[in-house]
Amino acid sequence: MGIENTEKAVFVGIIQQNDDERKVMEYLDELQFLAETAGAIGDKKFIQRVDRPDKATYIRSGKLAEISEYCEENCIEYVIFDDELTGMQQRNIEKIIKTSHVIDRTSLILEIFAQRAKTSYAKMQVELAHYNYILPRLAGMWTHLERQRGGMGTRGGMGETQIEVDRRIVKERINRLKEQLKKVDKQMAVQRSNRGQMVRLSLVGYTNVGKSTLMNLLAKSDVFAENKLFATLDTTVRKVVIENVPFLLSDTVGFIRKLPTQLIEAFKSTLDEVREADILVHVVDVSHPDFEEQMEVVEKTLREIGAANKPVYVVFNKIDAYTYEEYDEFSLVPKSKENRTLDELKNSWIAEEKSPCIFISAINKTGIEKLRNDIYKMVAEIHAGRYPFNNFLY
Numbered sequence: 484m485g486i487e488n489t490e491k492a493v494f495v496g497i498i499q500q501n502d503d504e505r506k507v508m509e510y511l512d513e514l515q516f517l518a519e520t521a522g523a524i525g526d527k528k529f530i531q532r533v534d535r536p537d538k539a540t541y542i543r544s545g546k547l548a549e550i551s552e553y554c555e556e557n558c559i560e561y562v563i564f565d566d567e568l569t570g571m572q573q574r575n576i577e578k579i580i581k582t583s584h585v586i587d588r589t590s591l592i593l594e595i596f597a598q599r600a601k602t603s604y605a606k607m608q609v610e611l612a613h614y615n616y617i618l619p620r621l622a623g624m625w626t627h628l629e630r631q632r633g634g635m636g637t638r639g640g641m642g643e644t645q646i647e648v649d650r651r652i653v654k655e656r657i658n659r660l661k662e663q664l665k666k667v668d669k670q671m672a673v674q675r676s677n678r679g680q681m682v683r684l685s686l687v688g689y690t691n692v693g694k695s696t697l698m699n700l701l702a703k704s705d706v707f708a709e710n711k712l713f714a715t716l717d718t719t720v721r722k723v724v725i726e727n728v729p730f731l732l733s734d735t736v737g738f739i740r741k742l743p744t745q746l747i748e749a750f751k752s753t754l755d756e757v758r759e760a761d762i763l764v765h766v767v768d769v770s771h772p773d774f775e776e777q778m779e780v781v782e783k784t785l786r787e788i789g790a791a792n793k794p795v796y797v798v799f800n801k802i803d804a805y806t807y808e809e810y811d812e813f814s815l816v817p818k819s820k821e822n823r824t825l826d827e828l829k830n831s832w833i834a835e836e837k838s839p840c841i842f843i844s845a846i847n848k849t850g851i852e853k854l855r856n857d858i859y860k861m862v863a864e865i866h867a868g869r870y871p872f873n874n875f876l877y
Contacts, residue, residue, distance in 0.1 A: 589745070685732075686764050701732060733760070829842055
């Protein structure tokens, strides 16, 4: 896609019968954040109430005509839909919105991953996800993929259509990438086995919750961290020693609502660090209004990659940014979660949550010493069971 910093984008979502309008707006805010992470300038949001997405055009033609007119008048380069579009929907929408590029959430996330991939391994994973995404959408695309491939045997046989040529080339690339990734996966598996029986902790969480910042604090390293979605793609592993107990700490790609299945499949091997961890440190942005929903997204993704049964330590980060609405005690409306003070939230969560948890600010280093002490105790307990003759260390 190749989004430039000067290009404007509008965002499109739907409200179905049982949807919460506030949540839909927050989802579009996240979509705008994704677009700005990719380099676009957020411009306007369009929402339509529908019983179900239109099979042909996702939203009704009248709303599409309104969006088309707005885009033409305001020089909008991208129209971004919050759900994944089928190939037919995208082609029909493009017939109406002729002056802008029409893309969906999946395509946008793939663009960000392509921008963020630094190592050859990450680039191969993103490329594989990209080809898996475009394969069912080749109908109607005049891609001429064979021009990108040199050498003999690039042309289709007699009577072979362009779409058949394109499908064959994409399938060949998918197979080749899978073979290349298998080789790298074997090398990485050997590297993990060479670490012996060291206790392993893995940082997991929604994207942009502060995992890399926390990694830098605990490991005293310089992992790239910034206030953008998917700042980290490649898995980073550091050896950490707290007092006299060593362990391995890993940080990998963050999760997100509607994370494309193509990316989950492509990054499954990278997430072996999560699957093989002894303890998962689930980092949560407690200042986000929907942090509980984000936690559910992470838990769902952990189930999908086969890492749901691990011991979990929940770290509620960004307490420095936590805000709440003052509650009027004379109001007839019951107190809601938006009215909870941080102390009320802590008390309710600690009382209800089965997993151990802590509230911190990685930026301000609030609660970090207790966090380190808690981690020390958990790691030392596993370490003692794994190396019973070294118990004198504790």
